[in-house]
Structures are given as C-alpha cells and as structure tokens.
Amino acid sequence: MNNKLKxxxxxxxGLLSAISIVLGLTGYGFIPLPITKATIMHVPVIIGAILEGPIVGAVIGLIFGLFSIVQNIMSPSLLSFAYMNPLVSVLPRVLIGVTAYYSYRLVKVKNQSIKIAVSAVVGTLTNTLGVLTMIYVLYAARYATAKHISIKATAATIYGVAATSGTCEAIVSVLITVPVVLAIKKIRKK
Structure with missing residues (x-):
C-alpha cells in the first residue's frame, strides 16, 4: 500500500508539473482579462497539494519556480532580473503547496466546494503576494527604474498589481480548482 501511495x-x-510547464511554454497559462493577464500556472500546485498533501504541492511548486527561472533566462523580459532570483521565483511557489494544503485542512466546514475554494484563494494569494513582496523587498529600486516610476511609487505600483491581478487570479483559480478537485475525488471514490 505504501509503495502505491508513493x-x-x-x-x-509528474503530471501536474508537466501541466504547469506546458501552460508556461504555450502561453495558455495566462488568461487575458480586460484589466490584466491572470496567470493560472499555480493552479496545478494547488490541486496537487489538496489531493496529495503539502510535500507533493511543495515539489510541484519547486518545479514551477525552477521553470520560471529557466523561462526568464531563455526569454528575458523587463523584470527577468528579479525572477532569476530563487527567493522571488522559487520560494513563494514552494509555499503555495504548503499554504493551500493547510488552509484546505483547517477550514472546518463540510462543504467540499467551500474548502477547495478557500484553499485556491490562499494558494493564489501566496503566489501573487509572495512573488511581488519579494520583488519589493529585494529589488524596489531596480523595479522603479525598470518601470520608470519613482522609488516612492514602487510599493503602490507593486501592490496595485497584486490587488488587480491577485483578485482576477483568485477568481479564475477557484473556477478551475473546485470542479477539477471535486471530479478527481469523485473518481477516486469509485
């Protein structure tokens, strides 16, 4: 039994990490919305954490974070200098699996949809706030220079992005995660 579980x-x-990578390589991991692009590349991490626990979620998050570094090396962008740092691109992604799992476990309601939705929101916010906070803490001045804003406007700009993108990403994450996890749990019961 233990070998089957492992x-x-x-x-x-393997499956969920591959899905994250395919989402990143194809561009399907970014959903264009009227005010921003919402990423769903963190959703496989949340799903893995809910279904298999914090270690599985953390490993999928690690692979997602490492892929982010590789992607920024291969296709540099304006903020690649930040995303090449593992504290920005890896640490928050590993924590998605941990926070998503424990928020799922700690919500004391019987309704599975609510538990999964809360976990999806917490995991999404871990990604968005974790990455953007690390950029602010480590690279506020370089971010301001790259975005052509004053250093005083950096926090407002970064957390403005967090508020708009984070909200959209949390909604999209809930809309994807709840039915996927419920379907997998239903199949496992059979």
Missing amino acids: TRQLTVI
Whole structure:
C-alpha cells in the first residue's frame, strides 16, 4: 500500500508539473482579462497539494519556480532580473503547496466546494503576494527604474498589481480548482 501511495504521488507530481510547464511554454497559462493577464500556472500546485498533501504541492511548486527561472533566462523580459532570483521565483511557489494544503485542512466546514475554494484563494494569494513582496523587498529600486516610476511609487505600483491581478487570479483559480478537485475525488471514490 505504501509503495502505491508513493507511486501515485510521483505520478501526480509528474503530471501536474508537466501541466504547469506546458501552460508556461504555450502561453495558455495566462488568461487575458480586460484589466490584466491572470496567470493560472499555480493552479496545478494547488490541486496537487489538496489531493496529495503539502510535500507533493511543495515539489510541484519547486518545479514551477525552477521553470520560471529557466523561462526568464531563455526569454528575458523587463523584470527577468528579479525572477532569476530563487527567493522571488522559487520560494513563494514552494509555499503555495504548503499554504493551500493547510488552509484546505483547517477550514472546518463540510462543504467540499467551500474548502477547495478557500484553499485556491490562499494558494493564489501566496503566489501573487509572495512573488511581488519579494520583488519589493529585494529589488524596489531596480523595479522603479525598470518601470520608470519613482522609488516612492514602487510599493503602490507593486501592490496595485497584486490587488488587480491577485483578485482576477483568485477568481479564475477557484473556477478551475473546485470542479477539477471535486471530479478527481469523485473518481477516486469509485
């Protein structure tokens, strides 16, 4: 039984990590909305954490974060200097799996949809706020220079992005995560 569980966990890690990478490589991981682009690349991390636990979620998050570094090396952008730092691109992504799992476990309601939705929101906010806070803490001056804003406007700009993108991403995350996790749990019961 223990070997099957480990095999299943490795399979989930492989599948969901591959989905994150494909979402990033194809551009399907970014949903254009009227005010921003919402990323869904963190959703496989949340799904893995809910279904298989914090370690599986953290490993998928690690792979997502490492892919982010590689992606910024291969296709540099205005903010690649920040995303090449593991404290920005890896640490928050590893924490998605941990916060998503424990928020799912700590919500004391019987309704699975609500538990999953709360976990999706917490995981999404961990990603958005974690990455943007690390950019602010480590690179506020370089961010201001890259965005052609004053250093005083950096926090407002970064957390303005967090408020708009984070809200959209949380909604999209809930809309994807709830039905996927419910469907997988239903299949597992059979």
